[in-house]
Amino acid sequence: MDSTFVYGTNRVVYNIGAHYSGSPYTSPSYNTPTGNLCGYDLIFPGDNLLLGADHIILDWPIRDNTDQREQLMFWFLEQFVLPNNYRRYINLFVNGVQRGVIYDDIQQPGGDTVKEWFSNDSNGSLFKTVVWDEFADNGLRIGSLIYFNTLEEFTTTGGVKKAARYRWNWEPRAVNGSANDFSKLFTLVDAVNAPTNGYESALQGQVDVDHWMKTFA
Numbered sequence: 076m077d078s079t080f081v082y083g084t085n086r087v088v089y090n091i092g093a094h095y096s097g098s099p100y101t102s103p104s105y106n107t108p109t110g111n112l113c114g115y116d117l118i119f120p121g122d123n124l125l126l127g128a129d130h131i132i133l134d135w136p137i138r139d140n141t142d143q144r145e146q147l148m149f150w151f152l153e154q155f156v157l158p159n160n161y162r163r164y165i166n167l168f169v170n171g172v173q174r175g176v177i178y179d180d181i182q183q184p185g186g187d188t189v190k191e192w193f194s195n196d197s198n199g200s201l202f203k204t205v206v207w208d209e210f211a212d213n214g215l216r217i218g219s220l221i222y223f224n225t226l227e228e229f230t231t232t233g234g235v236k237k238a239a240r241y242r243w244n245w246e247p248r249a250v251n252g253s254a255n256d257f258s259k260l261f262t263l264v265d266a267v268n269a270p271t272n273g274y275e276s277a278l279q280g281q282v283d284v285d286h287w288m289k290t291f292a
Contacts, residue, residue: 076108080117082125092118099208099216101137109172132181133167135174142177155289158192160184186249200259201249226267236261 078093095105096114105113114134119125136142145162152159161182167174182188190197209220222244229240238257247254262281269277278284 078117080119080125088119088123088125090120096132096134099210100206101134108169109174112175115167115169130183132183133165133178134181135178145179152290157286157290158188160188184248189249198251199249200247200251202260203246203248205244205246207243226264228264228268236264 076093078091080088080091082088093108094116095102095108096116097105102111102113104111108115112135114132117131117133119129119131121129125131136145139145146164149159149162163180164177165180167178184201184203186197186201189199189201193199204224206224207222209217211217224244229237231237236257238255241257241260245257245260250256266277266281
């Protein structure tokens with residue numbers, strides 16, 4: 076929707092694009108921009124950026140009565156000098172209606188994130204881990220058709236890895252070349268599925284294990 080964005084008391088940006096942001100987990104029942112709580116995805120004109128960005132996400136602390144949990148998780152990552160996303164609290168009003176108790180201005184990971192955290196090797200790919208859901212015609216999620224992220228091997232004719240099976244769980248967020256190129260992800264899949272006698276060397280050839288385990292912990 077064509078929208079006007081007001082930042083503070085003296086910055087106005089006209090003709091931004093605005094639409095809902097979320098998933099069946101984060102915004103399961105949004106109905107209008109000022110109704111049930113939902114996320115917002117805002118696109119700014121290239122010649123009128125906000126804080127140097129042309130794309131921002133505004134979302135609410137989901138299912139958290141303290142409104143602090145997700146901020147705390149990213150703070151933990153910051154203390155261990157692990158990649159994390161910038162977040163800050165904001166008071167958000169849409170058409171004069173305050174949205175929730177507090178909202179978050181959320182850094183959406185993409186190519187800029189890779190440059191920020193891997194400045195010496197910023198040409199890498201970045202994937203978002205996503206739950207693959209299927210829906211019925213009435214828009215409700217089909218509980219028996221939920222596929223979680225995995226690095227298992229899924230192959231098609233001739234033993235070739237089936238990109239369609241990985242596509243929904245591993246969304247490209249920083250792309251160098253084609254968004255349909257999953258070769259780097261498949262290299263990781265090969266490493267974590269290596270035979271026992273070569274598993275350790277295969278994994279260490281692709282993964283900073285200490286870094287990885289800290290993130291999971």
